[in-house]
Amino acid sequence: MKIDNSLPLEYGTEENSLKILGFWIFLGAEIMLFATLFATYFTLVNRTGSGPTGAEIFQITPVLFETILLLTSSFTVGLGIHAMRIGRQKAMIAFFSLTLLLGLAFLGVEIFEFYTYVHEGAGIQTSAFTSILLTTLGTHGAHVTLGFFWGLFIILQVKKRGLTPQTTNKAFIFSLYWHFLDVVWIFIFSFIYLKGMM
Amino acid sequence: MSQLFPMKQVIGFVFSILLTTIALAVYFLDMSFAAGMTILLVTAFIQAGLQLVVFMHAGETKDKGAIYTNVFYGLIIALVTVFGTILAMVWDM
Amino acid sequence: MDFFDRFAVPHPSVAIYASMAAIGLTVIAVIAGITYFKKWGYLWREWLTTVDHKRIGIMYLLSALLMLFRGGVDAIMMRAQLAVPENTLLDAQHYNEIFTTHGIVMILFMAMPFIMFFMNFVVPLQIGARDVAFPRLNALSFWLFFMGAMLFNISFVVGGSPDAGWTSYFPLAGNEFSTSVGTNYYMIAIQIAGIGTLMTGINFITTILKMRAPGMTLMKMPMFTWSALIANVIIVFAFPVLAVLLAMGTLDRQFGTQFFTMDNGGMDMLWANLFWVWGHPEVYILILPAFGIYSEIISTFARRNLYGYKSMVGSMVIISLLSFLVWAHHFFTMGQGALTNSIFSITTMAIAVPTGVKIFNWLLTLRKGKIVFTTPMLYSMLFIPLFTLGGVTGVMLAMSAADYQYHNTMFLVAHFHNVIIPGVVYAMLAGLHYYWPKMFGFMLNEKIGKWTAWLLSIGFVLAFMPMYASGLDGQARRMYTYSEAAGFGLLNMISFVGAAIMAIGFVLIVYNIYYSTRYESRDISNDPWDARTLEWSTHTPVPEYNFAILPEVRSNEALWDAKKNGHVLFKGEYEKIHMPNNSGIPFIMSCIFFVWGFSFIFSLWIPVIVTTLGIFGCMALRSFEQDHGRYISVKEIEETETNLRGA
Numbered sequence: 025m026k027i028d029n030s031l032p033l034e035y036g037t038e039e040n041s042l043k044i045l046g047f048w049i050f051l052g053a054e055i056m057l058f059a060t061l062f063a064t065y066f067t068l069v070n071r072t073g074s075g076p077t078g079a080e081i082f083q084i085t086p087v088l089f090e091t092i093l094l095l096t097s098s099f100t101v102g103l104g105i106h107a108m109r110i111g112r113q114k115a116m117i118a119f120f121s122l123t124l125l126l127g128l129a130f131l132g133v134e135i136f137e138f139y140t141y142v143h144e145g146a147g148i149q150t151s152a153f154t155s156i157l158l159t160t161l162g163t164h165g166a167h168v169t170l171g172f173f174w175g176l177f178i179i180l181q182v183k184k185r186g187l188t189p190q191t192t193n194k195a196f197i198f199s200l201y202w203h204f205l206d207v208v209w210i211f212i213f214s215f216i217y218l219k220g221m222m
Numbered sequence: 223m224s225q226l227f228p229m230k231q232v233i234g235f236v237f238s239i240l241l242t243t244i245a246l247a248v249y250f251l252d253m254s255f256a257a258g259m260t261i262l263l264v265t266a267f268i269q270a271g272l273q274l275v276v277f278m279h280a281g282e283t284k285d286k287g288a289i290y291t292n293v294f295y296g297l298i299i300a301l302v303t304v305f306g307t308i309l310a311m312v313w314d315m
Numbered sequence: 316m317d318f319f320d321r322f323a324v325p326h327p328s329v330a331i332y333a334s335m336a337a338i339g340l341t342v343i344a345v346i347a348g349i350t351y352f353k354k355w356g357y358l359w360r361e362w363l364t365t366v367d368h369k370r371i372g373i374m375y376l377l378s379a380l381l382m383l384f385r386g387g388v389d390a391i392m393m394r395a396q397l398a399v400p401e402n403t404l405l406d407a408q409h410y411n412e413i414f415t416t417h418g419i420v421m422i423l424f425m426a427m428p429f430i431m432f433f434m435n436f437v438v439p440l441q442i443g444a445r446d447v448a449f450p451r452l453n454a455l456s457f458w459l460f461f462m463g464a465m466l467f468n469i470s471f472v473v474g475g476s477p478d479a480g481w482t483s484y485f486p487l488a489g490n491e492f493s494t495s496v497g498t499n500y501y502m503i504a505i506q507i508a509g510i511g512t513l514m515t516g517i518n519f520i521t522t523i524l525k526m527r528a529p530g531m532t533l534m535k536m537p538m539f540t541w542s543a544l545i546a547n548v549i550i551v552f553a554f555p556v557l558a559v560l561l562a563m564g565t566l567d568r569q570f571g572t573q574f575f576t577m578d579n580g581g582m583d584m585l586w587a588n589l590f591w592v593w594g595h596p597e598v599y600i601l602i603l604p605a606f607g608i609y610s611e612i613i614s615t616f617a618r619r620n621l622y623g624y625k626s627m628v629g630s631m632v633i634i635s636l637l638s639f640l641v642w643a644h645h646f647f648t649m650g651q652g653a654l655t656n657s658i659f660s661i662t663t664m665a666i667a668v669p670t671g672v673k674i675f676n677w678l679l680t681l682r683k684g685k686i687v688f689t690t691p692m693l694y695s696m697l698f699i700p701l702f703t704l705g706g707v708t709g710v711m712l713a714m715s716a717a718d719y720q721y722h723n724t725m726f727l728v729a730h731f732h733n734v735i736i737p738g739v740v741y742a743m744l745a746g747l748h749y750y751w752p753k754m755f756g757f758m759l760n761e762k763i764g765k766w767t768a769w770l771l772s773i774g775f776v777l778a779f780m781p782m783y784a785s786g787l788d789g790q791a792r793r794m795y796t797y798s799e800a801a802g803f804g805l806l807n808m809i810s811f812v813g814a815a816i817m818a819i820g821f822v823l824i825v826y827n828i829y830y831s832t833r834y835e836s837r838d839i840s841n842d843p844w845d846a847r848t849l850e851w852s853t854h855t856p857v858p859e860y861n862f863a864i865l866p867e868v869r870s871n872e873a874l875w876d877a878k879k880n881g882h883v884l885f886k887g888e889y890e891k892i893h894m895p896n897n898s899g900i901p902f903i904m905s906c907i908f909f910v911w912g913f914s915f916i917f918s919l920w921i922p923v924i925v926t927t928l929g930i931f932g933c934m935a936l937r938s939f940e941q942d943h944g945r946y947i948s949v950k951e952i953e954e955t956e957t958n959l960r961g962a
Binding site for chain 2: 031035041044045048049051052053055056058059060062063064066067084088091092095096098099101102103105106107110112115199200203204206207210211213214215218219221222
């Protein structure tokens, strides 16, 4: 296998650089996926029927927690990649584990938030607004859940196989995914929560 | 230890917390809808750009042309879809 | 027994029972045949687990041809029903089901795989690559598409076909008005196939951007590769919209959400809006590769380089952006204001400009060319005038004020068939004749091919021109019958005759394949058409590694450059070649997807959970798997090359 040493290990082989570009293109598709959800959200946001409005159910505290947790996890996964690039396997695993723990905490808060909504009479069947609200948040949450398991598998592989062109490539692509979820959250935070509570 | 915390990423993180705090102003302060939306749009897009360049290393290889084209193309189509939909379904209905 | 009642067709007839028996017998015959000839091992090793883009391409082709006939039968039944006033061949419900499945099958399960076939088979050869960027993902794309298509097709005999039109507008597609599981089939089957298509998009963009032969800059890519690149860009940004839309439709139908309902704030018009956000780019996904194929064929058989290469590329890039800016022209009459309609009217008319540029480029390529009228060229020459006619009526429809007259009439039906048949279907058939020798090592018979092209064109004109007239007279689309007093009888009878002639044309294609397989010469060169691009520079049949030595390219017509200017394409020594291993995971995972989809459609939640875990299990397995591929040694390459050169 040809390994190009002028680049970080995760780009090292030709296959690796194909995978990274391919994943970027996948993220392009993800932009459109969330854009469709946002388009639907903005269309239906005031169509609350007999259900509650956003201002009635949104609470700043859990949302702030979620935001801080996810922003920090995005920072730690970035540090994980940095550690990986300077060959510090243990530090990398530590940062990745921290990232996943923060992700898990985020999911915990989100589940609590959903539970509260349903209790307040804002279930997914209540109105067009609650349908799209919970679908958008749920889609993001499902992405985080998937990312959790994906990240876990990568930690296991790095532990077992060390920092090879394959494992570093997977870890780097995972980090792209995780940062992207953070970007999506920023938009959810700004245009669903803050706009709704303004 | 310090080599595990590169300056660029630490500053990036501080910046993203700062932008979040600025965005929170629309909740805690009383302002018009237009002013609030302006703040949210500006902070959200700067944050997104920050993640892209600082954390996602979008521009580090020779594929950066393809990557940026892809992201901007996606962004343009996404904005067209969102605003076109709002135009047809809400504003002009 | 209650449990099994749900699988019964809600509205049975003799035709459906007959098809059930026919489908059952065919399946038994196929299984028995494979077992008798002991071909299971061969099938598994060489086809079901293959990651070779050429074989995947051929499987796409077979699926597309199969679906062409399924959709064609739907079409001929519709025309037969409408041939005379107050006909009772079909009742309203069957007619609804048939026009619905005709649309979906033809667009998503015939035209799309046909395009995928060309992209799979041609693009890697045309850019001088050994495979696509992600061969295993490519296999998964195909199998997901295939399982989606099969799932959709069994709706006919298990549970009932969808009947809300291929656009499946709510509230008609909601639970209240579509009570059978038919629309669930629509949501889930298209979702599965759509995931496959999205992955193809990602795969081919990466392939085209990263795996071109040395020296092939973007502006030296052959035109078909350019068109494939642009079409895949559109796929990547349009198909996620469809995925979200179908998911919301599923939630509405099966989980009681309120997206498109009539109360609690639901907005049925949003379905139409988002459907066309995907739907309009979708038509460009179909037509751009078709344009690419015409460009290759016209320049080959005019024996000239393509006129205006740069403007061709530029117009496609503009079309790719504009295709996302015109969707509201599908529902001008839905009630949005004049501002919206005017904006979308203007963008729609604007898209005719880059399309017109392409037409003029083809005409100027023909000018002073030494035109050879082969079958592919004949299709291309029939395409130009017929397609232009369809384009002109498109501009008529683009004017929102006038559209109130045309909307939902047969005029519209005539228009979109007028662009899709000469535009896409002719390109597929022209390309089929053109690339057949590269795939199978013999040509399709030219005489039968030309007869087919003429029959299809005569049939097409007879079938669709009368619809323009009856549409302007007020005949609505999707009506299963009309009164004698309406006066549409004669025009519809002419349409039926046209459709019958087209049917003969399609049967002739099958006959041609049969005839040519038996009688056509196997003694053809690697380049039987005297063509211009790289796919013709390698052997026929193409070895699994495509090129023993990767070509070096210095123009957009690399082979022509080699033939006329003596440029040496293949320089250097043989080196061992890295190839991907076959894998059963894509096929198995897609089978699980099939069961998942089927269970989901019937709301059988326990199998849904089990299969969901199965799908994630396959992904986890893939994550932990270590597969570095294999190498073909220099000795093997030498042997293969000697054998192929001797042949």
